[in-house]
Amino acid sequence: MIGRFRLPRSPIEHSVEARAFVFSAFAIAVLAIVLYGQDYVVPAIGVAAAGAGHVVSYRERTRRRDFWRQAFLAALIFGALFYVIADSTLALFGGVLPQANFAILLVAITSFDLKTRRNCYSSLWISLAILYLAAVYAWDYTFGLIVAFWAACLAAFWMASHLRRLNAAMSGPVRAIAVVALVALIAGAGWFAAVPQPSGIPISPLVISLPNFTSFHGDIESPALPLVQLSGDSTGASSSVDLHFRGRLGDAPVMYVRTGAPAYWRGLVFDTYRNGAWTAANHVYRQTEPYVPPRLLPPAPKGNRGTFVQTFRVLRPMPAVINAAYPIESLYAPVAGLREDAYGTFHTPDQLRPGQTYSVVSYIPDLSPQSLRGDETESVFADTSGAYQDFSTLSIAARQLAARVAAGTTNEFDAVMAVTSYLQHTYTYTLALPPVPAGRDPVDWFLLDVKTGYCEQFATAEALMLRSLGIPARLATGYATGDYDPVLNQAVVRERDAHAWVEVWFGSHGWVPVDPTPGVSPLAATQFPSHWAAGGIARLIPHLSVGAPAAALGSLGALGVVPLAIGIALVIVVAYAWLRRRRWTPSAKPQPGESELLRLYERLQRRMDRRRAPPETPLEYQRAMQYPLLADVTQAVNEGVYAGRWPDAHRVRDMAKRIS
Amino acid sequence: MGRNRADRPLDWGLVAASQEPSLQPRRAAELLERVEKNIHRVIVGKDRVVRLALAGLVAGGHVLLQDLPGTGKTMLARALATSVGGTFRRIQCTPDLLPSDITGSSVFNQKDLTFEFIPGPIFANIVLADEVNRATPRTQSALLEAMGEQQVTVEGTTRPLERPFFVVATQNPTEFHGTYPLPESQLDRFVLAAEMGPPTDAEALEVLARREHGDPLADLASVVDIADVIELQDACLRVVAAPAIRTYLVALLQAVRARPDVLLPASMRSGVYLQRAAQAWALFEGRDFVLPDDVKLLAVPVLAHRLGMRGRGRVAEMLNEVVTTLPIPPLRQH
Known part of the structure; x- marks a missing residue:
């Protein structure tokens, strides 16, 4: 029954130009892989093989498919599949993009069988998939050009193919x-x-x-977290965040996160703000094994909505800090040992290298406004150092501003939300912040003068304002969720995803992340948006x-x-x-067999030492050449051109066989 | 958007269908070969002229043979007539020849007291008009009317001529005394003109050997009958001249016209005759389609006698030059 529903025959692709465009599109996609995947061996082989394949399939486009060759090509595809499996486990050629290598090999192998237009299109669609894989790694402007070129090749193929079929000249x-x-x-x-x-x-x-x-695209001033080379510490972790300076962060991916839910990946936490810079006051560490089981960690938050697993894969050298969603249930990092600092952040002995991975299981805490509203601060919080109450750098005007904003709120949550939404709505976000004037505190300057800033200004201002209201708060740094890539099914975290936010103490909830940066939900860091939890096509919707x-x-x-x-x-x-x-x-x-026969005639002429002169008739040419095999073809050509009786393609093929 | 016939692709199916009941090209070639062989029993060598004359017959036209006396023009015409088994008449043109001497006239029959039409020599299948340039223009025009219209009008009565009607006219190009050279418009009515040319030594010896014991023409018998000739003429009309051939013909005429040394350009009729002659030529090789080779080969016999050259230019040389330099239409039509 299935056999009856066959696809209609696809027309044979005669146009050389169209085939050239198919090949160019493939070459462009491979170039993208070379540029962004740093993958060289297989792409080079693939392009060379595809070029040869295009020539072969063009010359044999009218021939019938040979069974054994088709079988051989199919075997090669299986070989490519085995190669990919081997490459992804053994990393033969670096193993960065085994799936792209597979697609490249697939195109290279099938390019030996591009007879019809349908075949050409399938080659194009696979090269589009290759381009998509490159897009996962791409972070710059050049990629846009590559995509434009690829699209141009697609359009050009379409036009060339159709014009050829219509026999229309392009004018x-x-x-x-x-x-x-x-x-x-x-x-x-x-x-x-x-x-x-x-x-x-x-x-x-x-x-x-x-x-x-839907996620935050920000930037932070301090080079504290992402860029190892800018920090002095041997582990790459900086001990401060200075609001006077700001580094530029690019689009290069920093790590991949395969995660069950989107979250902010928290790194270092700072509690002391002095002279425009955040530092950590508590230097107590706890040494742990590389695997930290739940029993060594704080108990599960009450009313949590379960746990989710994150697997981080580091793409470039990073500070020796485990970025992860908090609170952590358990974690494992393949290092000699871990250190947990006083703020719950884990540190590795040395900086993280590209390719290193670690896994973290985190709780999804219940941080709904309802539960937070009924929470009281002072009842549980015991601050021995007094760092969390220090807002001495804040000017009187700023403290009055905080008091004014929070006026009328009856509980801690409302006060926090009042300050957060005030900052979000009154202040604008910018990355182009002029240097802080000498002698001014960056927070005062931000709050009272420029009223523009980026995440660190917002977070610091919020933390200090909350402290002036008697609410303990501190600065958390790390990364925003990153871009979800549906192909890899993981989030791509880039340099520019580096972020800073506030952690506010709630008596029975502990430290609750709050994000005062404009453009995100105040509780973005605390709420685990459900759109990622959805499966299937829903995951793609943000991208569409x-x-x-x-x-x-x-x-x-x-x-x-x-x-x-x-x-x-x-x-x-x-x-x-x-x-x-x-x-x-x-x-x-054209008549059946016409183009085949005339092409064969052309080929024969090329083989002779002289081609037919324009005034020469085929018969005269044959007599002049004295080549016995030319007689048959000449007669067929004469019959075709001057009697309209073209031989069918089979006969032409026979003739060609006899000649070669 | 007017598309002329040359652009329109042939309806090959129709062509193939019409071929079915009629003379197959292979059979036509066989018949023609038989006739040729028969003629060669009398005429030694001269394959080309023999074939040209026969082609003229098959094409349904008339042939002008030009050469010196005694080169076998008459011999060729008679051998041809005998071979195809038709009636043959000879008109020896002289300045005092009257039109009625050709067409025939009414004679009063005194027994019946009526006028009786006595047909002239024109009422034959094959007519040899010997030394046609010696007749007066008036007589020439009577002959040429018959050639053009396939009918004769005598004393108000139009009498059709029997098919096939084939005139072989000869003229002596070197003698000018007492001749009335044919005007160009009348030369245009001959489908082709041929020159016998001098015999080679071997041919001359052979001619003498054959004449040793009498006239070989006397022993000649017909090898085909008149019905076969008519069939051959019909087959000739069915030979296909592809669009490419028509394009080539037009280009050839254009090229000849474009020559600065041509005084009288090639007429459209010459193009029509060239196509018809090429169709006939294809039959000799058992083809049912015309090749550009046929056109090339026939360009000189069909065109040369019609063209007036400026100065002392040689028509045949000019035509050969055109034919060897003019590109044939591209083989790829699509």
Whole structure:
């Protein structure tokens, strides 16, 4: 029954140009893998083999598929599969992108069998998958260009293939195209100028890595966490966060997190703010084994909603700090031993190396507003050092501001939320902050003068304001969730995901993370959004969201005119085509076997020492050449051209066989 | 959007269907070969001229043989007529030849007291008009009307001529005394013109040997009958001239016209005749389609006698030059 539902035959792809575009698209995708995956051996082999395969499949496109060759190609595909399994376990060539290598080999092998247009399309779609894999690793502007080139190859293949089938020569009305392009460009520029551009989103190079727009894209000043080379400590962990300075953070991935739920990955915590810099006052450490079982850790928070596992894979040298969601239930890091500091953060003996992994099991605490509202602070909290109550650097005006903001709140949670939402709504987020004037405290300057800042200003201001209200608070640093990649099924955490937020003490909940940075939910760090918990297509939805163009346009800057212009040009062309409803007039179909025979004739001529001169008839040429095998072909050509009796492809094939 | 016939692809199916009941090209070639062989029993060598003359017959046209006296023009015409078994008449043209001497005239029959039409020599299948340039223009035009229309009008009565009607005219190009050279418009009516050319030594010896004991023409018998000739003429019409061939013909005529040394350009009729002659030529090789080779080969016999050259240019040389330099249409049509 299945046999009856066969796909219709796909037309044989005769166009050399179309095949060249298929190959180019593949080469572009492989180039992306080479650039972003630092993978060289298999891509080089793959491109070379695919080139040869394209030549072979073009020359044999009219032949019938040979069973044994098909079987051999199928065997090769299985071989590639085995290679990938071996590569991903043994890391033969670095093993960075075994799945990309598999796709590359797949294209290379199947390129020996690209007879029809359908085959060419499947080759294109696999190279699109390769491009997608590269996108996972891509972080810069160049990748956008690669994608544009790939799309151009796809469109060019489509056009070349169709034009060839219609036997239509490509000749464009140059003037009309120029006019349409100009009009579209002007209209696009006008539109771009008229439409208010998204503000608050940093203008940065276009990053095509399927961003997760629901998560925070921030930046922190201090080089404390991500960049080892900037810190003095041998383990890479800095002991302070200075609000006077700010490092620039790029888009390079820092680590992959395979996680059951999105969370903030907490690293170092600071409790003492003095002279514009945060430090940790408590230097007590506890040595533990590399595996920390639940019994050695604080008891499970009451009313928690279960646990989830995170596996971190480090991509570049990182400070010797275990970033993880808190509170931790248990963890394991493949190192000699761990140290837990007084703030619950675990440290490794040495900095983390690329490729290193560790796993953490964390609780999902119940941090709903209802449960937090009924919580009291002073009842349980015992602060021996007094660091959590220190807000001495805060000016009187700032303290009054805090008191004014929190006025009328009856419980701790409401006070925290009042301050947080005040900061979020009154202050704007910027990464382009001028240097702090000499002699000014960065927090005062932020709160009372510039009123713009980034996460550290917000977090520090909130912490100090809460302290002035008598609520213990401290600074937590680490990474935001990162971008969820549905292919890898894990979050890609980049340098720019580095983040700082506040931890506030609630009597029975312990330290509760609160994020005062604009653009995120105040309790973003505490709530585990349910959208990741959803499976299937729902996980992809953030990436398909219509919010993308605005952000993309924002990051394109003035180049945002281009997509608009393209869209307008498309509309003009489609409208014109619809109005005129012009149709292609295909020329007469070639007779069966015609092109094959004439191609064979061409080949024969190439083999001779002289080609047929234009005034020479085939018969004259044959007599001049005195080549016995030419007689058959000449007669067939004469019959075809001058009597319209073309031989069928089988006979041509026989003739070709006899000649070769 | 006017598309002319040359652009339109042939309906090959129709062509194939119409071929079914009629003379197959292979059989046509066989018949023609038989005739040729028979003629060669009389005419030694001269394969090309023999074939050209026969092609003229098959093409349904008329042939002009030009050469010196005694080169075998008449011999060829008679051998041809005998071989195909039709009636043969000879008209010896002289300046005092009248039109009625060709067409025939009514004679008063005194027994019946009626006018009786006595058909002239034109009423035959094959007519040899010897030394046609010696006849007066008036007589020439009567002959040429018959050639063009396949009918004769005598005293108000139009009488059709029997098929096949084939005129072989000869003219002596070197003698000018007492001749009335054919005007170009009348030369245009001959489908092709051929020159016998001098015999080679071996041919001359062979001619003498054959004549030793009498005239071989007397022993000649017909090898095909007139019905076969008609069938051959029909087969000739069914030979396919592909669009590429038509394109080539047009290009060839254009190229000839474009030559600066041509005074009188090639007429459209010459193109039609060239195509028809090429169709006939294809039959000799058992083909049912025309090759550009046929056109090339026939360009000089079909075109040369119609073209007027400026100065003392040689028509045949010019035509050969055109044919060897003109590119044939591209083989790939799609």
